[in-house]
Amino acid sequence: QQQVKQSPQSLIVQKGGISIINCAYENTAFDYFPWYQQFPGKGPALLIAIRPDVSEKKEGRFTISFNKSAKQFSLHIMDSQPGDSATYFCAAYRSNAGGTSYGKLTFGQGTILTVHP
Amino acid sequence: DTEVTQTPKHLVMGMTNKKSLKCEQHMGHRAMYWYKQKAKKPPELMFVYSYEKLSINESVPSRFSPECPNSSLLNLHLHALQPEDSALYLCASSQDRGSYSPLHFGNGTRLTVT
Numbered sequence: 001q002q003q004v005k006q007s008p009q010s011l012i013v014q015k016g017g018i019s020i021i022n023c024a025y026e027n028t029a030f031d032y033f034p035w036y037q038q039f040p041g042k043g044p045a046l047l048i049a050i051r052p053d054v055s056e057k058k059e060g061r062f063t064i065s066f067n068k069s070a071k072q073f074s075l076h077i078m079d080s081q082p083g084d085s086a087t088y089f090c091a092a093y094r095s096n097a098g099g100t101s102y103g104k105l106t107f108g109q110g111t112i113l114t115v116h117p
Numbered sequence: 118d119t120e121v122t123q124t125p126k127h128l129v130m131g132m133t134n135k136k137s138l139k140c141e142q143h144m145g146h147r148a149m150y151w152y153k154q155k156a157k158k159p160p161e162l163m164f165v166y167s168y169e170k171l172s173i174n175e176s177v178p179s180r181f182s183p184e185c186p187n188s189s190l191l192n193l194h195l196h197a198l199q200p201e202d203s204a205l206y207l208c209a210s211s212q213d214r215g216s217y218s219p220l221h222f223g224n225g226t227r228l229t230v231t
Contacts, residue, residue, distance in 0.1 A: 032217050034219055034220075036222075041224070042224050042225075043121075043207050043209075043222030043223050043224045043225050044160065044207075044222050045222065046219040046220070046221070049217075049219060051217070087157075089159050089160075095215055095216060095217050096215060103148070103165060103167070103172070103173070103214035103215050104162055104165070104173065105162070105220060107159035107160060108159065109158070109159060110157070110158070110159050112157075
């Protein structure tokens with residue numbers, strides 16, 4: 001019930017291409033779905049987040065697509081750049097009180113993205 | 118630069134040493150967190166403080182002892198660690214434990230236990 005499954009584990013994309021990372025969750029109590037970007041030697045940084053009452057959110061080149069019925073969400077990076085090369089973590093969070101998942105960020109296993117110039 | 122500051126950036130300690138990791142934030146956040154991250158793995162939650170009270174302890178061994186002296190500071194006291202405790206220790210904060218506010222992470226302390 002606490003898992004968030006993320007795929008692929010690694011992804012290689014050419015500059016200008018589209019990077020797509022997928023996640024699936026089990027716990028329907030999750031109500032906030034952030035994506036974090038982590039560069040080597042740095043802490044994770046929030047990239048973009050979505051709540052389940054919307055199906056898509058776009059910020060610049062980054063878009064989250066959310067399918068509540070399938071319990072899946074994905075990150076699309078348009079016009080991928082070498083500077084986007086990093087590890088990406090999807091996550092899920094329960095904002096309302098109750099249950100063992102309350103207030104805890106559950107991470108996917110991460111995707112190492114490499115964008116070739 | 119991150120708004121969550123962690124010191125030291127690197128720490129090497131022997132198994133009999135006592136050391137402390139420090140974390141500071143000045144965003145007025147009332148929830149603070151310790152995470153442990155192994156190479157190529159996601160961060161694993163260790164402790165959550167909400168309004169300076171320990172609200173979550175993820176069954177962490179007693180050789181790790183958290184402390185929250187005030188709303189801006191979070192410490193992690195280390196004693197008698199094992200080599201397998203070597204990892205990146207991340208501090209994070211959020212506006213509240215049960216809100217939609219995102220977690221803000223520091224850049225971590227890289228701990229090596231020899």
